[in-house]
Amino acid sequence: MSMYTRLAPGRYQAAEHTQGPWDPATQHMGPVTALIAHELAMTAPRPGLELSRLAVDVFAPVPVGELEVRTDVVRDGKRVQCLSAAVFCGGREHARASAWRIREAATPATPAQAPPPLPDAPTDSWLSTGFGYGRATEWRFARGTPMAVGPAAAWGRLRMPLVEGEEITATERLALFADSGNGISFALDFDTHLFVNVDLTISLFRSPAGEWICLDAETVIGPSGRGLTRSILYDQSGEVGTATQTLFVAPR
Helix, strand or coil, X not given: CCCEEEEECCEEEECHHHECCCCCCEECHHHHHHHHHHHHHCCCCCCCEEEEEEEEEECCCCECCEEEEEEEEEXXXXXXXXXXXXXEECCEEEEEEEEEEEECCCCCCCCCXXXXXXXXXXXXXXXXXXXXHHHHEEEEEEECCCCCCXXXXXXXXXXXCCECCCCCCHHHHHHHHHCXXXXXXXXXXXXXXXXEECEEEEEECCCCCCCCEEEEEEEEXXXXXXXXXXXXXXXXXXEEEEEEEEEEEEEC
């Protein structure tokens, strides 16, 4: 049981565990983003260079089916490195990403926020039963509830491998959950409105660790059909960075 099965270098078959909440035939962008991070980790790796930013633009929903991730090195330097990735299905480009790696060096760290408490038990909700991605993940809400409109803070962990037979890193786990900020802090009723993100930008000031990732998320909706979700990202040791999502908003 896994989200993806590797078919060939850069080619994967998506399982139902990648399904998103809007359409069972399309993937949640969390698994797709994690898969992009997985492929980028194998692209021109260099000890001491760590992923510090990952920005994904979504051109079209990614079908639950066969997909290809193509990566490239845009700029290769000793202290910084820029990579790119693109996701194709049936010859069509569905998403494009850029990533920055920055060299590791000793620097004086400034104080960072402590994480919200990790609850002892999972939170029962539509997240864990309603669609593939939700069933493949475990959620524990530290603030807010899955069905209430408004800000929320929630911990998540993946119940299965990302890619069959391959290890997942903590950074890939974070990428898998970072796209859920909009989903846990929605500002409009799910039954009456669409609020779909057209992008995701993850910025990290340190690498995450462990299997649990927390999002402290808030969504604001503007008066002209778009919105913004801002999430603070944590592991169990504390804050690691932020994620933002630009939203397309419309009545159903």
